Amino acid sequence: MLLVTITVETNLPQPTLHVLRAPRGFGEVLAAAESIIGATLKSRGFNILVSSWPHEGVTLGLYEPCNVEYPARRLTGGARIETTKDYAYILVANGSRDSSLREAVKLARDLLECMGFGVKGPMVTGGHVAYGVTSIEGVAIVEIIGDFDLSMAVKCMGARLDGSARSVKVSPELATSFESENWTCYRGVEGLPHVTVYGRDGFYARLGFELHDNFVSRAEIDGVFFAAPPMEPYSVLASIRGVQVDELALHTLVLALEKRLDVYGVDKSELAKAAASLAERLARESRT
Known part of the structure; x- marks a missing residue:
């Protein structure tokens, strides 16, 4: 189990759990995720954000070209997913140790396997789920969106989804920017050799x-x-x-x-x- 791996083999500290309740749009979720990443970069702590993902349609990985109408776009790369408004979102930001991109990928894979899924390349098997990974200044960052149990995901990271979770404040301006076409509709190499x-x-x-x-x-x-x-x-x-x-x-x-x-x-x-x-x-x- 991932819980054993984290607490025994890598000695990660107890994570701090944050909750964004009833977001009005996916921009609010990404703005909250940005704030958690920023706080982790400063504290070098271990933070988790959980929320719903209120988007009906396609959610793109960070580098995917926009070839659908009204997409959402994650903060990390990876594959797209068709989402509904009752899907779950979790962001893991671990700054308690310096992590390479490959170590961040391993963290994502371990978490998904603990949740009962498999991973093949950029795709998640065994459920309707997508994941993305990056690392910023040694902070491992994992995003997971899809049809899964948030309580199980949090438990796999050694925390509990209960009343002790902290609420997250969101910048309205940042939330709006994540829902603008400047963010969502990157065209990539379309029309170029x-x-x-x-x-x-x-x-x-x-x-x-x-x-x-x-x-x-x-x-x-x-x-x-x-x-x-x-x-x-x-x-x-x-x-x-x-x-x-x-x-x-x-x-x-x-x-x-x-x-x-x-x-x-x-x-x-x-x-x-x-x-x-x-x-x-x-x-x-x-x-x-």
């Missing part, structure tokens, strides 16, 4: 570029994978916009993707090589 790098069991990433006069005018990434910190894939690609594509720029791109990115599910070396090959091909075509 792109390459796809496949991982195992359903993981993949797509990189797309647009060149104008041999300068990078757009650089996008999408797919189903995990990354840490969560926004770093976007930051890396933003750093090459406006760069002229030459041998030095291609070398810099490969180094940036290999050194700055921490990804799980796809090989970042393959990702870097595919990106450089695509940029070189587009630059060659633009000169002819």
Whole structure:
């Protein structure tokens, strides 16, 4: 059982449980999750947030392209799920020890297995559930959304869902921003020349570029994978916009993707090589 693993083998402290009751929208849940992550980064504690997930429709992983109407989007990568308004949400933020992205993935897998589910790549088997994982400054972060028992999930983490749980205050402005199209409707590589790098069991990433006069005018990434910190894939690609594509720029791109990115599910070396090959091909075509 995960409870034994946590309390005996890894010696995690007793988690602090937080509850967001009756959220009016998924933006409130994500705003509460952001506040818990921020508090964990400061305290280096072990926090859990539980709530319902009040969204009728598709909930996308952080890097998935928006190709449906009125989606929600998680704070972490992974696969999409069709959700109803009575689905459950749990966020685990463990800052009591420095955790890599792979250790965060293990925490998610252990938790899901304790809850009675299986995990194959980005997919959860044995139920209608989706999960996402990241790590920020050594804090392991796990999101789980779906049709599951919150009491069981909390018990698996060594806590109890009772009257001792703390309520969470939510920033209305932050909640609104999570429900705006700027957050939910990222288009990814749509309409761009792109390459796809496949991982195992359903993981993949797509990189797309647009060149104008041999300068990078757009650089996008999408797919189903995990990354840490969560926004770093976007930051890396933003750093090459406006760069002229030459041998030095291609070398810099490969180094940036290999050194700055921490990804799980796809090989970042393959990702870097595919990106450089695509940029070189587009630059060659633009000169002819």
